[in-house]
Amino acid sequence: MEHTPLLSMHNITKTFPGVLANDDVSFDVRNGEVHTLLGENGAGKSTLMKILFGLYKPDSGEIRLRGEVASITSPTSAIEQRVGMVHQHFMLVPTLTVAENVALGLTSSRGFRTDLDVVSDRITEISEQYGLSVDPEIDVWKLSVGERQRVEIIKALYRDAELLVLDEPTAVLTPQEVADLFVILRQMTDAGTGIIFISHKLHEVLELSDRITVLRNGRVTGHTTPAETSRQQLADMMVGREVKLAPDKPHVDLGLARLRLRNLSVKGDRGTMAVVDADLDVHAGEIVGIAGVSGNGQRELAETVAGLRPAEAGSSVSIDDVDLTTATPARTRAAGLSYVPEERMKDGAVGEFQVSENLLLINHAEARFRRGPLFDFAKIRDHCQELVDQFSVKTPSLATPTSSLSGGNIQKLIMARELESKPSVILAAQPTRGVDIGAAEYIHSQLVEQRNEGVAILMISEDLDEILGLADRIAVMFEGRIVKVVDRENATKEELGLAMAGAEVDA
Amino acid sequence: MKRLLGASVPLGAALLAFMFGAIMILFLGEDPIAGLRAIIDGAFGTGDRLAATAVRATPLLLVGAGITIAFRASVINIGGEGQIIAGALLSTAVALWIPGTPKVLLIPLVILAGLVGGGIWGAIPGALKAYASVNEILSTIMLNIVAIQLMNYLLRGPMIDPIEVGTSRIPQTQRLTDNAALPTLIDGSRLHLGVPIAILAAVLVYIMLFRTPLGFRLRAVGHNPDAARAAGISVEKNIVSALGMSGALSGLAGVVLVFGSESLRLVTDGGSAGFTGSAGFNGIVAALFGGLHPLWTIPSSFLFGSLLTGATELQRALQIPNALAIALNGLIVLFVVSSDRVRAWLDRRLDKSMRPGDAA
Structure with a gap:
């Protein structure tokens, strides 16, 4: 190695009772590079970062900063040693201004009086240097998600972070905001900052990283x-076997x-039109x-198709020629709809319920689960065990509270129930x-299997790779209208991207 | 480990409350040990006192069992008082209307009337919440007041004891016929049929909540109405039925209070506490103390029942006002409610020591 790395973590091992969270992990970050930590949930990325921030003490191994053994005992001592972090969930006070948020927890240069004007000036300086364009005087609650993230980055830079950890920073951003973020991150590395990027979105990792470490x-x-x-190759390394990124169809x-769907118009939460005159047919055997x-x-x-949101007059929704325009969720389901909602913990599952209870959320009233008026728990157990096995939902038991499962397993649970x-x-x-x-x-293979059996599938996704693969x-959709419908064979990513940005609205 | 925690926290809260009670007795210049002995003696000292405790616990248990239904569905029912009154009024009206009916027919009829009366009084705020988003805490409290005024009107007018009309005009109904009295279980004891009915009701509530599709839906709506709705469960219907059932059980408490009383009539002092003994509120306490579990509400109600009967003896033996028992009640509520935070804190501590951080 030509230079001393900014950070090197050597042979880090950390065990929790029954779990080996980090096993002899070594990696390093140089000034001016983006080093990605890639891994599934539970692969040990978060434990490693918590060790870096002094939240956990490793069982063995050492951390070196700028070549010297560093002792990091708390997040405060990490910041003192110029290590900064942008959390996935922002740590901002919405009612305060950007400058106030940045100054929070720092000592004022004027003793008992605030020095927010000094802070503002410094923020303006930083944001000009890296092209962050954030107004220091604006209240944080007025900012978009992408802008709030930039405030978090400013917070770290204000504290002179030389090494910045970004924990799944793109999870909450739109594609345009992601592109903007990457430009900013590049400017930071050009200025010599080292960045640890945590993600599991493969195309972003390939686009941004200088080096990648897979856990x-x-x-x-x-x-x-x-x-x-x-x-x-990255997917295979993450999972440990050959993965099919796009299923065979x-x-x-x-x-x-x-x-x-005919002339479907729907109002959003704010009373403005959210869907305008959408026409769409989904046939048996297609996604x-x-x-x-x-x-x-x-x-x-x-939500309108699922019966959860009323459609405007003149709209029509039907399944197998049964009109469902004004139907309740129960009737839509009776007509043959299965619904996998976008927010699985809000609309898809009852977090406090046991795994088995969530598996029964829809069909709990069926006679086959009862003996007389009471539940037949033996039959319910058999039924649920079968579903859990068939859909390989990883859960300690059927009685485990659903909220303690991982996102992927909750989603498999919901799929099992819906299919x-x-x-x-x-x-x-x-x-x-x-x-x-x-x-x-x-989940993809299950959807394709359903399609092969003649089910009509409507899949909504922000992930273009997922759409193109399935x-x-x-x-x-753009601004509530269906602006383009195209067969998969004739679709290109570029063309879809343009349509998503509204380029074809007038065509 | 967690199971142990679940039971120890409310017991700790009760212990703390009793310690505060002891300090209060000390400030009143009496011996706290003697006070405690008086309470225990008053509540459990003799067969009669034990029976009195059970009878005092019965309305608490009925209200409390109903409260567990409402709270499990995330509906806050503070309307126990009004629902008791509604049940008492309707069942008393039935008994006054058909006085000569044989006991085997009349008792089931008045019980039914009590369930219906309380049920309607509960279903009204339920429907208001479900279909008009009216906050059920406010509407149930206000319906308490409506019920009290309705009772005052009826007992001073249409339902007044004819003897009182020309004389002192005490707002009460005439004494009901003896065939309307709840049968006693042991001759010469106050222990009446209401006691086993209340225990049975709590068991049935437990079965309903945890072993039937209806209870499943109520709990699903209580935990996560969005997910329940998306799964095809009607949130509105379940809110109405939760409050309806909760009110029906309070209405049944009203039946027990009238038809199990020695005076065997409905009487008011202008407020509600006169005849309900605040059971509509104390039942909430009993349910909370029982961890909102219908079966744990049984011992919990008996504990509070014993406090009430014990306080009478405390007053007799040590001349300590029985308001102390009410204060103790309040203290237990305070400690139970704050113990939820203690429990959450302990849970977090346990989790932290046993689980590594998961997602990155």
Whole structure:
């Protein structure tokens, strides 16, 4: 190595009772580079970062900063040693201004009087240097998610961070905001900052990183660079076996239109039109993917199809020729709809309920689960165990509270429940968002299998790779309208991207 | 480990409350040990006192069992008092209307009337919440006042004891016929049929909540109405039925209070506490102390029942006002409610020491 790395972590091992969270992990970050930590949930990324911030003490191993052994005992001492962190969930006070948020926890240069004007000037300086364009006087609650993230970055830079950790920074951003963020991060590395980027979005990792370290089950499974690797290879390294990023899809003859949307118009939460005159048919044996930047009416469209949100007059929704325009969720389900909601912990599952209870959320009243008026727990156990096995939901037991499962396993649980009813139409919103690659692969294969059996599937996703990998037809939503419908064979990423940005509205 | 915690926290809260009670007795210049002995003696000292304790616990248990239904569905029912009154009024009206009916027919009929009366009084705020987003805390409290005024009107007018009309006009109904009295379980004891009915009701509530589809839906709505709605469960219907059932059990408490009383009539002093003994509020305390579990509400109600009967003896033996028992009640509520935070804190500590951080 030509230079002393900014940070090096040597042979870090950390065990928790029954879990080896980090097993002999070594990696280093140089000034001016983006080093990505890639791994599934539970691979040990977060433990490693908590060790770096002094929240956990490693069982063995050492941390060196700028070549010297560093003792980091708390987040405060990390900041003192110029290590900064941008958390996935922002640590900002919404009612305070940007400058006040940045100054929070710092000593004023004027003793008892505040020095917010000094702070503001310094913020302006920093944001000009890195092209962050944030107004220090504005209240944080008025800022968009992307702008709030920039405030977090400013907070770290204000404290002279030379090493910056970004924990899944793109999870909450739109594609445009991601592009903006990457420009900012590049400017920071050009100025000599070292960045640790934590993510599991493969294309972003390949785009941004200088070097990549892959973790699995607490161990380093490989060091690589974007030039030497590919999405497929990274996925295989993360999961530890060959992963199918796009499932095989046999040709299936299209059947009749099962889900029909006609002139569908829907109001959003603020009373403005969220969906405008949408027409769409989904046939038996096809997956129609709805692409679009989030907030362009996809959520409202899904909720209306599921019977959760009223449609405007003149709209029509039907499944297998049964009119469901004004139907309740119970009636839509009875007509053959299965619904995998976008926010799984809010709309998809009851967190406090046991795994088995969530598996029964829809069909708990069926006679086969009862003896007389009472639940037959033996039969319920058998049924749930079968579903858990069939969909490989990893859970300590059927009685485990659902909220303690990982996102991927909760999503598999919801899929198991939704597919169990033999639906004629499946509406799946963001089916693999925040889900491990292994679980995503499984969920995709299940959707394709349903399609092959003649189910009509409407899938909403912000992930273009997912849409291109799974859909037979693609509809693009922009500002509440379906602005483009194209067969998968004729679709290109560029063209879809343009339509998502509204370029084809007038065409 | 966690299970142990669950039981020890409310017991600790009760212990703390009793310690405060002891300090209060000390300030009143009496011996706290003697005070405690008086309470225990008053509550459990003789067979009669034990029976009195059970009878005092019965309305608490009925209200408390109902409260567990409402709270499990995330509906806050503070309307126990009004629901007791509604149940008492309707059942008394039935008994006055058909006085000659044989006991085996009349008792089930008045019980039914009590359930219906309380049920309607509970379902009204339920419907208001479900279909008009009216806050149920406010509406149930206000319906308490409406029920009290309705009772005052009825007992001074249409339902007044004819003897009182020309004389002192005490707001009470005439004494009901003896065949309307709840049968006693042991001859010469005050222990009446209401006691086993209340225990049975708590068991049935437990079965309903945890072993039937209805209870499943109520709990799903209580934990996460969004997910319940998306799964095809009607949030509105379940809110109405939770408050309806909760009110029905309070109405049944009203039946027990009238038809199990020695005077065998409905009488008011212008407020509600006169005849309900604040059971509509104390039942909430009993349910909270029982961890909102219908079966734990049984011993919990008996504890509070014994406090009430014990306080009478405390007053007799040591001349300590029985307001002390009410203060003790309040202290226990305070400590139980704050013990939720203690429990959450302990839970976090346990989790932290046993689990590594998961997602990156």
